[in-house]
Amino acid sequence: MKYTINLFGYNVDCQLSTVNEGLHIEILEEEQRALKQYLIRVLPKYGREASSASSLQTLLELAIDAEKTLEGRMVEPKLKLPYEFQPEIKEKLIEAAALQEMSATQLLIRIIEKKYQEIIG
Numbered sequence: 001m002k003y004t005i006n007l008f009g010y011n012v013d014c015q016l017s018t019v020n021e022g023l024h025i026e027i028l029e030e031e032q033r034a035l036k037q038y039l040i041r042v043l044p045k046y047g048r049e050a051s052s053a054s055s056l057q058t059l060l061e062l063a064i065d066a067e068k069t070l071e072g073r074m075v076e077p078k079l080k081l082p083y084e085f086q087p088e089i090k091e092k093l094i095e096a097a098a099l100q101e102m103s104a105t106q107l108l109i110r111i112i113e114k115k116y117q118e119i120i121g
Contacts, residue, residue, distance in 0.1 A: 004100070008063040009075040010038045011102055011110070032056060034113045039063055042074060 043050035046066040
């Protein structure tokens with residue numbers, strides 16, 4: 001079953017399956033790369049050193065530690081985009097974001113990250 005989970009303030013698409021009453025979560029490699037980029041961008045805001053040389057495991061450990069010390073959840077930084085969209089494009093963006101239960105800015109960031117991974121990866 002396809003499902004979206006929120007890890008450290010970032011929505012990740014994954015596959016949920018059950019085998020012998022055990023729950024398994026599988027996250028595609030491109031989603032893992034996007035999560036890694038997100039953590040590299042966000043962890044410094046929470047006082048954690050993160051770089052592209054850090055492994056995903058290290059970043060996850062830092063994120064878990066950050067949330068434990070926060071006694072709450074990490075959130076994605078809010079960005080004010082430096083440009084305006086045509087009204088019909090903006091409406092579509094807001095509608096698509098609402099359907100995915102995220103802000104329009106978060107959706108734009110996610111789209112850009114996926115495209116970046118396609119080009120670079």
